[in-house]
Amino acid sequence: MPSKTLDDKLARIQKDSACDEFILADAKDADMAFGIAATGKDRETGQFRTLQQFREIIRQNTQQGLIDIMLMSVSTNEVLTIDERLFDASGVTPAIRANDTTEIWLARGGVYGKEPSQPFRSALLEHAQCGKADCLPSERQLGADLGLYSVTFNNDTVHDARTLAAYREFCLEAERKEFRHFLEIFDPNCPVNPIEDVGAFVNDQIVRTLAGVARRGRPLFLKMVYHGPAAMDQLVSYDSSIVVGILGGSSGTTFDAFHQLWEAKKYGARVALYGRMINNSEHQLSFIKHLRYLADGQLNDAAEAVRSYHNDLESLGIRPFRSLENDMQATNRFFDYSSRTKATTSVGVQQPSDLEVVIAGHICLDIVPEFPEDYSVASANTLIEAGKLKVVGPATHLTGGCVANTGLTLHHLGVRTSLMGKIGDDSFGRDILSILEETDSDLAQQMIVANGEHTSYSIVIMPPGVDRSFLHFPGANDTFSSDDVELDQLGGAKLFHFGYPPLMQRFWQDGGVEMAKLFRQVKDQGLTTSLDMAMPDPNAPTGKINWTVWLERVLPHVDCFMPSLDEILFMLAPEHDDETDLVGHDGHIESLHRDLLSRTADRLLAFGTGVVLFKLGDQGLYLKTTSDASRITRVFSAGEFDTNEWVGRELHAPCFDVRVKSTNGAGDRTIAGFLAALARNANPSAALEMAVAVGGMSVEASGANCEELSFEAIAHRVRTGWKQRRPVRGFVPSPNRNESGGWMGEHDRELAKTIAGR
Helix, strand or coil, X not given: CCCCHHHHHHHHHHHCCCCCCCXXXXXXXXXXXXXXXXXXXXXXXXCECCHHHHHHHHHHHHHHCCCCEEEECHHHHXXXXXXXXXXXXXXXXXXXXXXXXXXXXXXXXXXXXXXXXXXXXXXXXXXXXXXXXXXXXXXXXXXXXXXXXXXXXXXXXXXXXXXXXXHHHHHHHHHHCCCEEEEXXXXXXXXXXXXXXXHHHHHHXXXXXXXXXXXXXXXXXXXXXXXXXXXXXXXXHHXXXXXXXXXXXXXXXXXHHHHHXXXXXXXXXXXXXXXXXXXXXXXXXXXXXXXXXXXXXXXXXXXXXXXXXXXXXXXXXXXXXXXHXXXXXXXXXXXXXXXXXXXXXXCCCCCHHHHCEEEEECCEEEEEECCCCCCCHXXXXXXXXXXXXXXXXXEEEEEECHHHHXXXXXXXXXXXXXXXXXXECCHHHXXXXXXXXXXXXXXXXXXXXXCCCCCCEEEEECCCCCCCXXXXXXXXXHHCCHHHCCHHHHCCCCEEEEECHHHCHHHHCCCCHHHHHHHHHHHHCCCEEXXXXXXXXXXXXXXXXXXXXXXXXXXXXXXXXXXXXXXXXXXXXXXXXXXXXXXXXXXXXXXXXXXXXXXXXXXXXXXXXXXXXXXXXXXCEEEEECCCHHHHHHHCCCCCCCHHHHCCCEEEECCECXXXXXXXXXXXXXXXXXXXXXXXXXXXXXXXXXXXXXXXXXXXXXXXXXXCCXXXXXXXXXXXXXXXXXXXXXXXXXXXXXXXXXXXXXXXXXXXXXXXXX
């Protein structure tokens, strides 16, 4: 039997803590946390891999021989280690997860991670060693003799004492049964009392925990969140006999994984255990190979490793999840299993934590039937006839609503985004979670799953040449309230955006009281707030309430108000108002006058909001801001803006020329572009340009597929001559038109003259 690389490397590290040895582990134990979703998704089918497929990947990754440890559940260890003897001829050491504390109970719809961790252990050491409850001494080497034991401290005497007592009992049992272990220390998943510096808190807990353990009971090494260079250096400098390892955390970009390993090693880490990062990669064997290159110093630059990995994918004929440009970006990820505790990290580049946006509000599952290209308008107009069957094509399932459309677009743009929507614990809800998790496992972590409720859905009817229509069921959106938004989850965020209150009963039925309450609470947290609307159904109760009263109550707490013009005219204009004749029978604006836009925006600014942005469909965007400098200061209190640039502005930005594939969700994605620009502290002109550019690229990409979006790609396209459309369809602009076809208000015209004269 060959020697195990783990043992050889640990011996050299203990002899010389400054040596260059590095231990790499593949963590395939997530079935003890996530359940069915632990296996990850098959790229071809889009379905979760079977357990048999998952184990076949474990075989392949082990046989490659580049990892030092394969971490598994006891049940998988029994099949591969004891029954198949996979590790007998391998230098890889098999290991099992020895305990499964409550914060890693991550069944879909589960809420265990919201409570302080409780110690629990389903694994028996004998089962790991020999596959049965009573092992003979000669049988203890049949299986694994190494296990991962995890602890979570939550700054509470009762919880933490219980955690330490359980660890003490494990150490005694492991010593008696000649079972080795390494210790995983999660960040607090639900701290009972505040912790100012999580890295320092965890370091101190490690030291004090191990101080009470003699050499024979101590862990071989640690597995913990990487809290940055200072925290890592402090721990390894304190006691050179402690071998420190890092956990990978959520998937993120390839750069995240590679840079984290490179930097952690630089500051003293000697072990890395990567689970989701490996399991969710495009090609696990190539991903592991490049981790090994960095661990062993064959590559000394994370960016170089990303480029090499993409070259591998190209040679294998595998399409990467992200463009090389996007995969080179650093993101601010979560590092524990439940992804509810944000780790303080430093990866040596600008972190987007100061760019974070929270998107809350309406979410649904869109069911979109396909129609033949030759489907006639006449056929579309008689699509629903009593007693008739109409043949259509296959249907696509997509996430819809503000939370998904705006949130996922922000994510693709590289802005760290948290999603807060409410779904039921039904099959449609599981579909939504699956779609979000497929994009990034962290995106679904703040979603609210309501037991016994139904998930909202829409049937989107889009025959060729006919404007889309919807059959909509509000579902759990109707029970969403301000109490569902956990204010402590907003920490570190810069912007809070809420969408579609007219489609959410709790937020419209009381005349705006609940909506105002939520925005007031969020604004008190120091975030910039923004609001998007939806067209109320004129024949439903939501179409008959006094929306003017609602807006007067809500808008003082909204910094950026971003409805479409037809929505806001419906809400502001009573039947006899002169403005209603501008709205056609189909709800669309029949002509656009600068005076109408300006007058309507002024009315909303008078209600108390600071920035008004009207979505004008294929006519672009109109922006007007308050002339009250103190109100603008309150708008952007969370950023590093030159607030003077936002005082008294009035601008119009036309759409870019595009070949439209689908306009579904285009308004939400346009807003995402605007929010992304705000997250980068953009001025009004740049924010409008970014918004219409993102909207344009999204309709070209059939709406749902916006993975190639990036600030760099958009800037390049604009720089290389992407033309903006001149307004059509009865647009009556201000005479102050600029070269792009947009126009500006009086203040902006004077500002432009001043700049030109410098």
